Amino acid sequence: xxxxxxxxxxxxxxxxxxxxxxxxxxxxxxxxxxxxxxxxxxxxxxxxxxxxxxxxxxxxxxxxxxxxxxxxxxxxxxxxxxxxxxxxxxxxxxxxxxxxxxxxxxxxxxxxxxxxxxxxxxxxxxxxxxxxxxxxxxxxxxxxxxxxxxxxxxxxxxxxxxxxxxxxxxxxxxxxxxxxxxxxxxxxxxxxxxxxxxxxxxxxxxxxxxxxxxxxxxxxxxxxxxxxxxxxxxxxxxxxxxxxxxxxxxxxxxxxxxxxxxxxxxxxxxxxxxxxxxxxxxxxxxxxxxxxxxxxx
Amino acid sequence: xxxxxxxxxxxxxxxxxxxxxxxxxxxxxxxxxxxxxxxxxxxxxxxxxxxxxxxxxxxxxxxxxxxxxxxxxxxxxxxxxxxxxxxxxxxxxxxxxxxxxxxxxxxxxxxxxxxxxxxxxxxxxxxxxxxxxxxxxxxxxxxxxxxxxxxxxxxxxxxxxxxxxxxxxxxxxxxxxxxxxxxxxxxxxxxxxxxxxxxxxxxxxxxxxxxxxxxxxxxxxxxxxxxxxxxxxxxxxxxxxxxxxxxxxxxxxxxxxxxxxxxxxxxxxxxxxxxxxxxxxxxxxxxxxxxxxxxx
Numbered sequence: 001x002x003x004x005x006x007x008x009x010x011x012x013x014x015x016x017x018x019x020x021x022x023x024x025x026x027x028x029x030x031x032x033x034x035x036x037x038x039x040x041x042x043x044x045x046x047x048x049x050x051x052x053x054x055x056x057x058x059x060x061x062x063x064x065x066x067x068x069x070x071x072x073x074x075x076x077x078x079x080x081x082x083x084x085x086x087x088x089x090x091x092x093x094x095x096x097x098x099x100x101x102x103x104x105x106x107x108x109x110x111x112x113x114x115x116x117x118x119x120x121x122x123x124x125x126x127x128x129x130x131x132x133x134x135x136x137x138x139x140x141x142x143x144x145x146x147x148x149x150x151x152x153x154x155x156x157x158x159x160x161x162x163x164x165x166x167x168x169x170x171x172x173x174x175x176x177x178x179x180x181x182x183x184x185x186x187x188x189x190x191x192x193x194x195x196x197x198x199x200x201x202x203x204x205x206x207x208x209x210x211x212x213x214x215x216x217x218x219x220x221x222x223x224x225x226x227x228x229x230x231x232x233x234x235x236x237x238x239x240x241x242x243x244x245x246x247x248x249x250x251x252x253x254x255x256x257x258x259x260x261x262x263x264x265x266x267x268x269x270x271x272x273x274x275x276x277x278x279x280x281x282x283x284x285x286x287x288x289x290x291x292x293x294x295x296x297x
Numbered sequence: 298x299x300x301x302x303x304x305x306x307x308x309x310x311x312x313x314x315x316x317x318x319x320x321x322x323x324x325x326x327x328x329x330x331x332x333x334x335x336x337x338x339x340x341x342x343x344x345x346x347x348x349x350x351x352x353x354x355x356x357x358x359x360x361x362x363x364x365x366x367x368x369x370x371x372x373x374x375x376x377x378x379x380x381x382x383x384x385x386x387x388x389x390x391x392x393x394x395x396x397x398x399x400x401x402x403x404x405x406x407x408x409x410x411x412x413x414x415x416x417x418x419x420x421x422x423x424x425x426x427x428x429x430x431x432x433x434x435x436x437x438x439x440x441x442x443x444x445x446x447x448x449x450x451x452x453x454x455x456x457x458x459x460x461x462x463x464x465x466x467x468x469x470x471x472x473x474x475x476x477x478x479x480x481x482x483x484x485x486x487x488x489x490x491x492x493x494x495x496x497x498x499x500x501x502x503x504x505x506x507x508x509x510x511x512x513x514x515x516x517x518x519x520x521x522x523x524x525x526x527x528x529x530x531x532x533x534x535x536x537x538x539x540x541x542x543x544x545x546x547x548x549x550x551x552x553x554x555x556x557x558x559x560x561x562x563x564x565x566x567x568x569x570x571x572x573x574x575x576x577x578x579x580x581x582x583x584x585x586x587x588x589x590x591x592x593x
Contacts, residue, residue: 004425005424005425006424006425009424011422011467034417035417035418035421048421050418050421051466051474051508051512052508052511052512052514052515053466053507053508053511053512057421057422068421068424071420071425072417072420072421075415075416075417075420075428076415076417078415079414079415079416079417079479079482082414082415082482083482083483083484084484089411089412090411090412090413091411091412143426171404173403173404173408175403175407175408177407177436177437177450177451178437178448178450178451179450179451180450180451180483180484180486182484187484191482194517195517197517198515198516198517201516201517202515202516202517204516205516220551220552222552223514223550223551223552223553224552224554224555224556226514226552227514227516227519227552227553227554227555228555228556229516230515230516230519231490231516231519231555233516234516234517234519235490239488240484240488241488242484242486242487243486244447244448244450244486251403251408251411253403253404253408255402255404259402260401260402261401261402261403261404261408263403263408263409263411265411266408266409266411269411269431270409270411270431273413273427273429273430273431274427274430274431274469274472275427275469275470276384276469276470276472277384277388278384279381279384279385279388280381283377283381283384283385284388287373287374287385287388287389288388288392290372290373291373291388291389291392291572293572293573
């Protein structure tokens with residue numbers, strides 16, 4: 001699956017979207033069927049006004065829009081698998097089974113040096129040694145880090161650093177949660193139906209709100225009228241049969257001597273997904289230690 | 298914690314910071330000189346006590362400026378600058394919030410969410426990556442289906458934000474847009490209609506933009522937006538590390554509940570210091586309150 005950015009695609013403000021929409025565009029329900037109705041401009045560019053505030057996304061060509069639509073279809077399928085309770089948690093795909101991980105944790109931690117080509121003597125399980133890990137990781141693009149043979153030794157090593165600095169111990173943390181289980185294809189059909197119903201639902205909701213306001217209804221009551229009218233249209237979408245199941249997730253965590261806890265998998269994995277959470281591992285671990293009442297060095 | 302003459306003071310490893318009452322000096326027993334707090338040593342309070350009578354809390358919005366100041370006073374982000382320092386302070390704030398609402402420590406509490414959720418909407422806006430979100434905490438809520446209550450799995454998404462600017466759809470590389478998108482994918486049981494919720498726990502005075510609320514209100518989305526702001530005690534006897542407190546949860550678009558209000562979050566948490574958050578004795582994150590309460 002191609003994952004790089006599609007050249008020339010950019011987000012446009014409400015004002016620019018409004019200006020572009022003054023051109024003689026033609027509506028196209030197919031080219032961006034995963035997302036919403038497209039406006040094909042006279043020069044072949046494709047405008048998508050997908051936000052409630054009127055702003056949107058501009059594609060340089062029909063081909064670029066079609067590529068985005070294809071990629072979004074793949075993402076939506078993954079999302080449907082997840083909502084349907086069929087996608088494995090990230091921790092299960094990136095770490096060995098928790099009992100195996102805990103049994104072999106020292107060996108996993110010691111495999112970090114060879115994996116990142118850091119001499120063994122540098123990796124002395126001190127928070128400061130994570131500086132060398134941060135430097136070595138810079139050679140690996142973020143998009144290539146979500147692989148088991150990197151995440152597993154990283155989680156093991158960071159956990160060991162935290163364990164030693166906090167006088168703690170590894171623990172298998174089990175938690176129960178609920179998931180909806182359903183047929184992902186039914187879910188995809190539901191979402192497609194909702195996209196088709198969207199414009200008429202918005203129109204009905206706007207009309208109901210305007211009527212309520214004209215009657216002198218309060219802002220809250222007008223909002224309720226808006227919501228109920230919109231949902232009445234959305235109720236035409238096909239129903240999905242689902243059931244609720246209880247699932248158990250397991251995670252290796254460190255319980256410190258003062259009963260605070262650390263989640264080394266979260267320290268490693270969250271920044272891989274969320275750029276705004278990116279911190280050098282050394283800073284992340286030192287902050288976790290200080291915040292839990294321990295010295296970082 | 299304020300100490301009296303003869304009592305210990307300084308940084309106790311694993312147990313936080315002990316300050317002396319006003320008028321006292323924290324003295325290093327080996328040198329007889331005042332102890333520098335944050336140096337991981339213990340001393341003893343000496344001098345004549347002048348502690349004022351305790352005042353009732355005076356809760357004021359915890360701005361990001363105040364949060365930074367408190368962090369600096371307590372050695373958080375020391376030696377760091379720029380975005381790294383901001384993120385370090387953000388991590389500490391996040392830890393305080395998650396401990397306060399009963400997510401940490403894990404165990405016995407559930408811990409920070411580590412599952413990513415795919416978002417087609419975020420992918421469209423970022424042009425590729427990030428194409429998912431990883432909310433701090435994800436839980437279920439109950440929906441009333443007389444005479445029973447049904448579980449609505451993975452329908453409440455918490456995000457902690459220490460930001461000055463308003464939270465918009467585009468905040469943090471379209472993270473907010475992605476959060477709304479994954480929330481709308483939640484699947485209510487039994488074909489019932491129910492609104493999933495995104496709960497922003499923020500610094501004080503942080504606003505959620507009207508664009509976020511408008512998007513959440515869209516009939517195709519129908520996601521409830523809640524906000525909980527953070528306050529600090531301006532009357533704290535320990536001004537460099539005052540107690541922080543979470544305010545009352547506010548639903549920013551109660552209309553999505555169609556006239557009834559499901560409360561996916563309760564509003565009673567202990568106050569505590571940034572550097573030593575208090576974990577409730579019992580799990581305080583109550584995932585769903587079936588009582589159809591009044592509109593706030």
